[in-house]
Structures are given as C-alpha cells and as structure tokens.
Amino acid sequence: MIPVIQIEHLSYTYPDGTKALHDISLRIDSGERVGIIGANGAGKSTLILHFNGLLQGEGKVIIDGIPLEKKTLKTIRRKIGLVFQNPDDQLFCPSVYDDIAFAPRNMGLNESEVRDIAEDCLKRVGLLDNSKRGSYHLSWGEKRRASIAAVLAMRPEILVLDEPVSGLDPRGKREIVELLKSIGGTQVMITHDLDRLKSMADRAVVMNKGRIIADDETANILSNQTLLYKAGLI
Amino acid sequence: MHIPDGFLSGGINAAGFAVSAGVISLALAKAKKKLEDRYIPLIGVTAAFIFAAQMVNFPVAGGTSGHFLGAALAAMLLGPLTGCLIISIVLIVQCLGFADGGITALGTNIFNMGVIGCFSGYYIFTGLRKLLPKNPAVNITAVSISAWMSVVLASVFCSLELAFSGITPLKLVLPAMAGIHAIIGVGEAFITAAVVSLVMKYRPDVMDFNRSYSNTGLISGVKL
Amino acid sequence: MHHDFIDKYSNLDSPVHRIDSRVKIVFFFSLILICVSTPIYHIRAFFLYFLILIAILTISKIPILHVLRKSLVIIPFVLIIALFIPFTETSETVFRFNDSPDLMMNRWLLFWNVLVKAFISIITLILLNSVTRFDDTLKSLSAFRFPIVLINMLSFFYRYIFVIIDEAERMQRALVSRLFRGRSLIHAKVIGDLLAILFLRSYERGERVYLAMCARGWDGQLLIVDKKPLILKDSAALIIGLAALLLIRLWSV
Ligand SMILES: Nc1ncnc2c1ncn2[C@@H]1O[C@H](COP(=O)(O)OP(=O)(O)O)[C@@H](O)[C@H]1O
C-alpha cells in the first residue's frame, strides 16, 4: 500500500535564518490518526505547512504517491485539508456561508452545487443556522467548527489540523473530538492536550527542536515519562 | 476633515471624484501587476488597522479633539499608491458604514486625505531622506516632519475646497483649519515616528523604502 | 466583545430590509444627489425628502434615537461654518460654481442650505446602513461596475476590523491596568509603540490569511459575487421611489 503522506529528509530554514526543521522523515498510511506533539517552537506548524506545499524546504514530500512540485500543487492542495490554528485566520470571508463556499467556488463548481456542499458541511458541524452570520459573531468553539467545515467543503482525503482543541472549554473540546471521530478518514493533528491524545490519535509523533524524536503508538508514548519530559510536554 | 454632503459645490465634487477614481484605478492596476494577489488580503487587513488606529484621539485646544489620520504612515509602510488605496478603503467604509463623510464628497475626501495625505507624506519623506545625512535619528525626524506636513496639507486642501464652494471665505477657514491641524499634526508626527521606528526594528522588510532588504516574511517563502 | 456598530439593526426584518440591496443603494444615493442639487428656497421639497425618510424609518422599525445619535458627526463641520457667519461679508463668498446667485444675498440662507442638505444626506446614509447588511452593500457595489478587487479588499476589511479593534482594546486595557493614562504628548510614544505592534500583528495576520486562502485552493481568482436579476417587486419599488424623488424635485418649487 502506498502511504498517503511520505516525507523524506525534509529540512527547512526560514528566510531570516531560523532553522525550523532538520532532516524529518515521516510516513503516514491511509486511515491512520496521527498526533504530532511537542513544545512550542518545536516545528510542528512548520512541518504541516509542507504537506500541501505552502512552504517548500529541502527533501521530498510525496502525497498519495504524487511528488510535490509546482505542477502537482493544485492536485495536492485538494487532497490535503489544512485547518489552521487560529480560526480568525482561517475564516476570512464576511459571512460563514461564504467561507464554506470559498473552496468549492475555487474548484469551479456552480452556485447550486456549492450550496449543496456548503449546507452539507454546515450540517455536519452543527452550524446550519449560523450560515448567514459573520464569523466574527461566533463563539470560539463555533469558529473552530466553522473552520473545519470550511476545509471539509474541499472534500479532502487527508485532514490536517493545527491545535484543534486549544483555547476551548471542556465542552468545546469534547465537541471537536467527537466531530473529528465522526468525520473519520486519515487525520493528522497537532496538539498539546495529552489527556485527549489517546481518544484522538492511535499514533503519536514527538517533535523537539525541529526533529522527530519518537514515533510510536499513542499509549507507548504517553507512558514514557522521560521522553515527554525531554520534549517539554510535562 | 471628513466633509459631509451638502457642503461642496458640484464642480468641486466632480473634480474630486475624477481625480480620486483615476488614482485608485492606477493603484489597482499597479497592484494587479506588481504586487500580486497576496496583497489583496494584506491591503484589506492593513486598512482595518488604519481604521482602528484612527480611533486614537488627541485633545486639541478648546475641548475639541482630533484623531490620527495615518495617511503618511500607510504610505511609508506600503508605498504611496498602496497607501492611497488603504486610506480610500477606510474612507469608503466610514462613509457607507458610519455616515462619516458624505457620499457626494467621497471623491474629495479621498483626494484630501488619501491622495494629498499619502503622496505628500511619502515624497516629503523621501525628499528629506535624500537631502539629510543617513542615520536613524535623522530618519525619524524626517518621518515626523512629513507626517505633520501631510496632515496640514490635507487640511489646506480641505479649506480651499470649502472656500471655492462659496460657503465660507478663504481668509477665515484656511487659518482655522490649518491651525487646528497644525496641532493635530504634532500627535500624528509623534505616533507615526514611533510606529515607523518600531516596524523598522522588527520587520524592516515590510517597509516600502526598504524593499531591498532580504524578505523575511511568512509569505516570502510561499510558492503558489 | 461583540461589535455591531457598522450595520446595527441591519438584521431586523421589515419590508424595507427585504428589498434588494442594489435597489436601496440606488434609491438612497439618488435621494442624496437630488437633495444636494435642490435649490434651498424649495422648502417644500426638503420637507418632502424628510417625510420620505421618516416613512422609511417607521416602516423599517429603526429607533429614531439611533439615527439622531449617529447623525451628530456632522456637528463639527456645521459649527465651523456657523462660527464664521458673523464675520462673513456677503460679498466675500465670491467663488461660486453652481447654485443660484441669489444665495449670496443672505449668509443665513447659505448656512441653512448647508445644514439642511447635510442633515438629510447624513440621515439617508445612516438609514442605508441600518436597513442593509454591510457585506450586502459591498457585494451590491459590483452591480455598479465598482472594481471587484476593491470589493474584495473591502470584504477583508469588514471581516477583520472587529478582530483588530478587539486586539487594540485588549492592549489598551493592559496599558490602563498598568496605570497608563494617555492624555499628553509624552504618551504618544507609548501609543505609537502599541500601534506598531498592532500593525505588525495585523500585517502578519494578513500573511496568514493569504496562506489559508492558498490552502483552500485559491489561485488568484477573486471572491465571486453572484449576480441575480432583480425580482419584479424590487424593480417596481425602485421605479416608484425614483419617480417620487423626481416629482418632488421638479414640481415643488
Ligand atoms: N515566519 C517565521 N519566520 C521566522 N521564523 C519562524 C517563522 N514562523 C516560525 N518560526 C520559527 O520556527 C520555529 C518553529 O515554529 P513552529 O513551527 O511555529 O513551532 P510549533 O508549531 O511547534 O510551535 C520556531 O523557532 C519559530 O520561532
């Protein structure tokens, strides 16, 4: 079986000289739910920005068998649904509906197809009644769900989420965990929430200072106190 | 300085509209060519910042207060044409969303605060920079002077338009407007200088006149 | 923190709110243009314009106090003009491009002219944004060949203005809680620093928004504004409205 995400010897340095990733190799198979954990500044966000070529470092990124390069960017961006950490960055349209419709419209669908997809996605995250509102007026949890809906509207094969439960109250967190479970498919998520990691991911990748320092079943990672300490997670 | 409807003569308003529409189309055409699509969200968000910054008030003599304008700042940060676009966006929203500034006077208001404000601020600054020795303290002085000038010049044009519309004599309105704005301009100068010096420190790459710096922004590495 | 100060009341439901926003824009803009071009001694015309506004205000259930409070922004300008009146010799207002020469006869009439027109126009603009959602207004502008790029920029503005104001308020609260009282020029440096940080945060937010757009398949195309044809009821409302304005303007001499 070909992996859905395959990364080989990836390194990235920001234009200002910050070395954010060192020689990362990672392989994720179809249907896996993978958590990426690590302290602030470990390079997690930088890594996932490489999945759909928003950043391009040295090394290889192969998505669903397709190597990432200029002419495959469009195909790959449709396969990867990237949910950003801050919903205010993700929801940039004047109304929730426009935001959900953004990706389908970019895909060239006509307005009635767009409306069907948008309503379906809004229903799945439980926001159908809020579609006319401005994203500004939503609560943080609603914003988070709306960002997920906006990405689901692309029908991505792989869902990649940057800290999907951070900043939410316990009920908001529970709602997101349940939502992600109901969506299913291949999921990669960055998180600091070790308590919920087990219910969200079967496998955990630990990052520290731009490197992957462990990659194992979630239960094994969570029981390794020295590792978690070294990664700055406890 | 937001002139309401009913103050200016039709001729002045028509001229204001013509000039402003011309400058905006020029700015949009240039944005499309040179600045690439990444500047569309950036300009919108930066305009929102200028709007928020305009909520800063400073007291002027006699209990009245003036507010930050930000035209010179926008021009120095992102260039005079982009600055114009940003101030125009702010003025359009203030007119349509807040009834602050009239719809028939919109062109004239954009001309005063956008075109005059941005171009005078920018070119006085670049002119001073050429004349004066190159060191940071002098630079900041040049920023302050041009910010002050941009506000005063905008108010001078505002008075000219009111006078030529025949509602008040020039010899009364000019000293009054320019006088008030000479005071407001001091606040404008201080704030613009503070913002510019801090931005130069943290993100020199975003400054218009520093575009030769290596680009360090998040989007500089992004490939479409 | 929730702001709805741009288009407060635009979410109410009334016959006026339900009219297509393009119709409302054309009507209200025409009202302003026609009002501004009406000679001041057509007292009856101004009275009728005002009556139309009151009628719309009543039908749309917008509180009159809200409209009056917002209309206060014209006061500084009216005051400047008013202050000069005692010092103005009639012959001094020599620059004229439009309006009739007899206006120059009486400076109080001149003042009245400015006041009435400015007041009616401002009430009209306030009504427009009270009965139309601001993003609808923006989208409708495309029907009048307003550049789409500019509409897109305005949409981003509208989306982020509240986020940025919230951020500014949080920063300001942090300042105040550290006993900062920004009233003098020495404090301009502090306010300047705050604004610099606010600018950098806004700019960097703009950068992240751009990333988010690319991640969702953006390839430089602008947000689409869907154009629906006007329905019969809206067209009828527009024609009746414009006809009424023209009638008033032409016959109420
Ligand atoms: N735009 C940028 N320019 C320069 N350095 C950056 C930028 N974004 C992040 N970094 C740096 O790269 C490193 C990794 O950051 P990031 O991937 O955001 O970490 P994480 O998501 O794990 O908290 C950090 O040292 C951070 O300061």
Ligand SMILES: [Mg+2]
């Ligand atoms: Mg991160």
